Amino acid sequence: MNSEQQTFSAGLEGVIACATRLSHVDGEAGRLIFCGHNAVNLATTRTVEEVWFLLHHGRLPDETELASFKAKIETLGALSDKEVTLARTLRAGEPLSAFRTVLSAIASARGYKPWLNRDQAVVEEEILALSALAPQIVEVIHGDRAPLSKEGNNGYAERYLWGLTGSQPNADLTRALETYLILTIDHGLNASTFAARVTASTGADVGASLTTAVGTLSGPLHGGAPGPVLDMLDAIGTPENARPWVEQELGAKRRIMGFGHRVYRTDDPRAITLRSVAEKQNGPRITLARVVEQEVLAALAAHQQQRSAEQGKQKRPLRTNVEFWTAVVLEHVGIPRELYSSTFCTSRIIGWGEHIREQLQNNKLFRPLSVYSGPPVSE
Ligand SMILES: CC(C)(COP(=O)(O)OP(=O)(O)OC[C@H]1O[C@@H](n2cnc3c(N)ncnc32)[C@H](O)[C@@H]1OP(=O)(O)O)[C@@H](O)C(=O)NCCC(=O)NCCS
The missing domain is CATH 1.10.580.10 (Citrate Synthase, domain 1)
Structure with missing residues (x-):
């Protein structure tokens, strides 16, 4: 087979590379x-x-x-x-x-x-x-x-x-x-x-x-999103500002931290559990976080629908991932944002x-x- 006939999976998406118990x-x-x-x-x-x-x-x-x-x-x-x-x-x-x-x-x-x-x-x-x-x-x-x-x-x-x-x-x-x-x-x-x-x-x-593994976490696409999620909540500031802020970010083709996942096609169970923890904590961020989550989900759904129409193929749903509610929970627990x-x-x-x-x-x-x-x- 020559190289033009060969295909590969970008990001190894869908590739099974090992068995684990x-x-x-x-x-x-x-x-x-x-x-x-x-x-x-x-x-x-x-x-x-x-x-x-x-x-x-x-x-x-x-x-x-x-x-x-x-x-x-x-x-x-x-x-x-x-x-x-x-x-x-x-x-x-x-x-x-x-x-x-x-x-x-x-x-x-x-x-x-x-x-x-x-x-x-x-x-x-x-x-x-x-x-x-x-x-x-x-x-x-x-x-x-x-x-x-x-x-x-x-x-x-x-x-x-x-x-x-x-x-x-x-x-x-x-x-x-x-x-x-x-x-x-x-x-x-x-x-x-x-x-x-x-x-x-x-x-x-x-x-x-182990050091190799730690190195991968410096990127916000894997593990580094909770800090930026709090930065986002700070930038939005009030529930009324959530919709325009999110639309502006998507319009500028920037990713919304704490949303989307390679594997989950439905709700991330970790996000659901941490949302319940945050609800129970009932800290000062909870009202804003709830509104922002709903606004982001609505905006991402519309965005994906539009992208599906433009590209002529169904885009995957983008849901809340573990890192959105992690940010709210860890802040309440008293862990400094940089940690x-x-x-x-x-x-x-x-x-x-x-x-x-x-x-x-x-x-x-x-x-x-x-x-x-x-x-x-x-x-
Ligand atoms: C987690 C993540 C890297 C998984 O992405 P992936 O499976 O590799 O998917 P891709 O990066 O190929 O993105 C697929 C499409 O969805 C869009 N997308 C994915 N996540 C998005 C997000 N959070 N905000 C806006 N658009 C997003 C991409 O722009 C891309 O759109 P396009 O195909 O029209 O160009 C991605 O969802 C992301 O960047 N999320 C934000 C960072 C984050 O929360 N990281 C913590 C993960 S637990």
Whole structure:
């Protein structure tokens, strides 16, 4: 077959690149599954550690297993004094970039080596250890101080919030954050997870794989939208201004942050759940956010209809994605706007770690082909 006859899928849309037992995004039904469990049910009733255990072992823990897993994650999640100093030295710049740099430096300082031909159990412990460090890395980057003591803490979500706000958070705020962290813990073969698996497939060290994944989050098309969503709510200001603002943005061919998804053809279940959390919080943003969501949905539907007519093919529906209501929930919880992507990282790093583990248990180097579109051979 010559190159003109070959086709490819831009953005690998519709391409199945691996099998995973970890999660399934059912885009038609608007359902998210983690290891056979409905993610929404898990997010509203379970803790991060329970879901992490589920991803790791394929089943939920009993009480004793949970206690020992929680203790292990807390121990692994503590930076050494040397690592705190390293993190404080490298924390310059935007928090997510600092996170990426610090994570990479810690893995390197710990001497983590390419996993190929090494004892798998040791490599799996390295994955768990690096993933567990995320909350303290964000705390040190944000606070430029040693992590606070959190004696009597109730787990991963509470420790994270405590480290950022400086005191033990109340149970409602922790629950809201915990729901978010669970909902975003894994999501099929999204861009960052794919990136992590591609790097892992070369036999690279786990620090390199996780750092690759963090790198993808700097773009607002994947994981970086909640901050811009709040910027948008600020710019709109009042419910009456929502319609003209949105029309102006679409007219200027700009994307509306927090809307649209590659896989979901119906409502994103994570957005629905986080909308309920935001409704329950009933914070000062809620009225504006509700109006803006409705105005954007109406404007996007009209926009897609017009584009369908112009292009002579049906354009996909654009619905609210997880990041719109994430912004409202995280603001109410008290997380600074510049840390939204890092907060996403403290959740998704768990999924990345489990995907890397899955990749190396049954590895095949990722090496797709490309269609040549350059000039013909001239000599
Ligand atoms: C998430 C996203 C990247 C998925 O997009 P995708 O599946 O790759 O689809 P494409 O980028 O090819 O976009 C398809 C069409 O929908 C339009 N579109 C998609 N999302 C849009 C949005 N949020 N606002 C306006 N138009 C949008 C595109 O302009 C494009 O239109 P065209 O075909 O007429 O040129 C996209 O919806 C987006 O950019 N959303 C905004 C950023 C965001 O919220 N990111 C967080 C994702 S969880």
